[in-house]
Amino acid sequence: MTAPTTRWPGVPDGEVLQSPGRPLPEAESGDRAWSERLAEAVDAVYAPDAVFAVSQHGRRTLRCGGTAPPPAVPRPELRYELGSATKPFTALVLAQLIRCGLLTGGEPAVTCLRADRAPGASPVTLAHLITHTAGLPALPADFLVRTLPARRTNPYARYSGPRVVDAFLRHRPRHRPGTRWHYSNFGVAVLGHAVAAATRTAWEELLAEHVLGPLVLGSTGTRPGGPGSDAVGHGKDGRTPVPPFDAGGFQAAGAVRATPHDLLTFLEAHLDPLGAPPTEALLSMRTPVLRRGLDHRHVHTTGWFRHPTDRGPMYFHSGATLGQQAFLGFRPDTGTALVALCTRRFRARDPFVATAYSLLAQG
Template sequence: MTAPTVRWPGVPEGEVVRSPQRPLPGGGLDDRAWSERLAEAVDAVDAPDAVFAVSRHGRRTLHSGGTAPAPAVPRPELRYELGSASKTFTALVLAQLIRRGALTGGEPAVACLRPDRVPGASPLTLAHLVTHTSGLPALPADFLVRALPAWRTNPYARYPGPRVVDAFLRHRPRHRPGTRWHYSNFGVAVLGHALASATGTAWEELLAEHVLDPLALGATGIRPGGPGSDAVGHGKDGRTPVPPFDAGGFQAAGAVRGTPHDLLTFLEAHLDPSGARSAEALLSVRTPVLRRGLGHRHVHTTGWFRHPTDRGPMYFHSGATLGQQAFLGFRPGTGTALVALCTRRFRARDPFVATAYSLLARD
């Protein structure tokens, strides 16, 4: 199916959408070429619904389409589940708290969650949790047992916040924190609870106070809003609808959902933080904090994967839930930000992430 150009309110079909927060650069951009690239990308992911949106120096172009009939609400106006790409929001919350002096990042997580257990507390810090160097596994040891009855619907919903915290307090890492990198949904979930406990503020309120409100992301949140506001996910077959994702106690690791335009605004703030209230925090989450792998080829910041290109570094993070996938990325050297979203569960040899990555990496 050919992907139609998005009709954004007040914008004729086929016209480039201009960001109200960024002036157009002096030179023209090849908008037609970008429109063609986005249309090809939407077709390539083969999903019921897909949106690819790019911002070049604040000039936005979006394409949407899919194998399913167009929903009553235009695809670009719906909110999509980010899954693990939510961690980029969590990293920014922590960076904001550090910049404001509320925390340093070096606090032991146990001390934040259970101040009465400070003597002899584990050396595992908030910084270890956000950088996946905590030594924690991807998920708690008993997660599978508890989640199995709802494995095809909402497994995370069966693992609430108190159980996440309890599992963390009982866990004994195999490796000393800071010595190995291992991607951990468990660790970032614990981070969210630690930040909430340390500040005396619920995670949802922390996210709003430090990220959503300062960046004016009014169409972004962590709770589903219903079929009139949220895109419907689908299984691997691309036909079977699945329920909205419930992150349970893993909100900080994967609960965020937002519209394509809100997500572009989020990325544009990372591209050019100069005018944002959270400028220092936005710059800090771009700073490399660790390298790993053969020849230290893999570079990570507090919230992003970072790969080199001929025109400067590229920052990105993907995510998936039981019925949707997301990809967020930006390149300061080219002034480019990319949001890619689709409503089909990840499957073997899925083309979604590779398509989005290659689109952002192209000059």
């Protein structure tokens, strides 16, 4: 998942807050200029499998390739691991629960998880958790020790949901919630468990009911499917296959996997909220919730990083697992949605995020 491995241009960790269609076949998808740019991006990534896909005003263009021979199942039909690019999905679940009146976002996480705890035991709310302002570290303090035997294979799988909750209940934040931003897989994982406890519904079921179902994302899920359904990740060398990612107790922070076309559908709903079922929740996903840094340069919404362009803001999130990387973004000003996926673990001077970011910024 991101934070430990990927960086966005100009987004440092830990700063004091200044304030709180059926897809068209590739040959019919149009725009030759986009097609050429996407093909160049695929080549630049240099991964066993790479997919770059764009939707502009509903017209889709997709290019794929890679250093490995084409898989038996066409790359656009495979599901790819999103890692931390799962977080916009989780944010949309929370937004929809708030719009439905089931939650407010101001609930103390500790009382959601343990009804016997007094609300004053911890002031961390659900809103703090989704906005990375809860004062939590990127990972629990004992994460590396408990997962060391699986560090190179599937460390998150060794850290269960109950351990995530227990680590949160034992943690004492160094900073008052709401005063500092620090990217935290730990915090969003806790959010998933708190929301599930508050609604008495498993997080996977909430995801299916409030996002996957309404947006008709039939090729999106949280667990590996049968043979040939999921892309195979690779290590830093680009040759060694790695096991499918298991998020363990961090499902809300990094478990989603999806096909390129499902991801475009997800982003198109953000571009045209009035045409999608959870309209108000989707609209709320664009609203800035905090600004930080010099001149409030860095803007965050509930589920997205937001950066300025010459014509309007762009919204994006990237993610990584031990063998794959993902980038999702959209620009309302140009009606553009971008999906980038590859099956090579992040490495020093990796061009993947920079390539995808540049495509969206120029789009």
